[in-house]
Amino acid sequence: SPAPVTVVGLGDMGTALARAFLTAGHPVTVWNRSAAKADPLVAEGAVRAASPAAAVEASPLVVACVLDYPALREALGSAESRLDGRTLVNLTNGTPEEAQETGAWARGLGAAYIDGGIMAVPAMIGTPDAAVLYSGDASAFGRHEAALRVLGPASFLGPADGTAALNDIALLTGMYGLLGGFVHAAALIRSEGAADGSEGGSVTEFTENRLLPWLTAMTGILPALARQVDSGDFRTEGSGLAMQLRAYENFLSASRARGVRTDLIAPFHALMERALSAGAGPSDDVSALVDTLRDGRG
Numbered sequence: 001s002p003a004p005v006t007v008v009g010l011g012d013m014g015t016a017l018a019r020a021f022l023t024a025g026h027p028v029t030v031w032n033r034s035a036a037k038a039d040p041l042v043a044e045g046a047v048r049a050a051s052p053a054a055a056v057e058a059s060p061l062v063v064a065c066v067l068d069y070p071a072l073r074e075a076l077g078s079a080e081s082r083l084d085g086r087t088l089v090n091l092t093n094g095t096p097e098e099a100q101e102t103g104a105w106a107r108g109l110g111a112a113y114i115d116g117g118i119m120a121v122p123a124m125i126g127t128p129d130a131a132v133l134y135s136g137d138a139s140a141f142g143r144h145e146a147a148l149r150v151l152g153p154a155s156f157l158g159p160a161d162g163t164a165a166l167n168d169i170a171l172l173t174g175m176y177g178l179l180g181g182f183v184h185a186a187a188l189i190r191s192e193g194a195a196d197g198s199e200g201g202s203v204t205e206f207t208e209n210r211l212l213p214w215l216t217a218m219t220g221i222l223p224a225l226a227r228q229v230d231s232g233d234f235r236t237e238g239s240g241l242a243m244q245l246r247a248y249e250n251f252l253s254a255s256r257a258r259g260v261r262t263d264l265i266a267p268f269h270a271l272m273e274r275a276l277s278a279g280a281g282p283s284d285d286v287s288a289l290v291d292t293l294r295d296g297r298g
């Protein structure tokens with residue numbers, strides 16, 4: 001029968017996690033700083049713990065999901081003496097460095113530590129769309145994998161505490177690149193036609209008929225760019241940086257002519273210029289910019 005699980009943190013996400021465990025038949029103990037947030041879950045069969053220590057004591061598997069890592073340490077501070085022998089799965093969003101520090105803290109208390117990143121919104125938890133990334137203690141992951149799969153498809157990325165957080169953040173920065181592109185394109189489509197008489201229009205019509213098919217097609221070039229990054233051979237399969245830089249100047253001037261701020265797109269232009277002046281070839285592709293960005297270390 002399904003093993004007992006404790007959920008610490010009952011915000012929007014923690015509540016969804018606890019509910020998924022309940023739905024799958026796990027005995028669930030919950031704790032939240034504001035106790036009233038446990039009421040609906042208790043009505044659905046969860047047990048309310050009187051303290052974080054009691055919550056940790058109730059189950060071998062403790063899943064925590066609070067606002068940030070300082071909140072996690074505050075929530076579990078009074079439960080430190082009870083973490084020995086438990087597995088702490090921390091699904092709070094944070095940095096790889098925070099994951100490492102928290103892993104060292106948990107291991108120091110005798111707990112097994114798994115850090116996780118949830119690539120889903122609360123409504124998706126418990127469905128096949130809710131991908132969750134994990135890294136850290138591999139044998140603890142193996143012991144609790146069946147329970148964790150209740151939340152959604154689970155990927156174990158390796159033994160380093162920070163790997164899941166790094167992948168989570170890389171996925172989100174990739175997404176914000178896409179969102180930034182959408183925001184700039186929509187601003188251009190909405191802009192008045194300036195002196196040349198070109199007309200903007202419906203962002204909905206533009207997005208459905210042109211932007212979505214275009215971006216969907218363009219995602220197809222990412223694997224080739226990725227191979228260039230990994231091999232260090234950035235030679236393009238058709239679109240050299242020198243050509244791209246010249247076209248990009250038109251994106252900036254057309255935007256300025258329409259009163260559209262270039263905040264989102266100007267940095268990419270500056271990075272292309274920097275790459276070319278730092279030795280990237282005119283026939284290299286944008287994959288060469290990865291090394292230029294990484295020069296920012298330290």
Ligand code: NDP
Nearest residue numbers: 009010011012013014033034066067071074075092093121
């Ligand atoms: P909410 O703002 O809904 O909930 C925040 C939770 O953190 C509450 O349980 C709150 O307790 C608790 N908390 C905050 N500060 C403290 C503290 N000092 N001590 C103890 N508990 C504290 O956030 P979500 O549930 O949406 O998000 C939780 C985590 O999940 C975040 O790290 C978020 O980035 C991540 N996440 C969220 C997604 C989403 O779409 N919602 C998607 C993917 C990840 P109280 O009720 O007492 O205020």
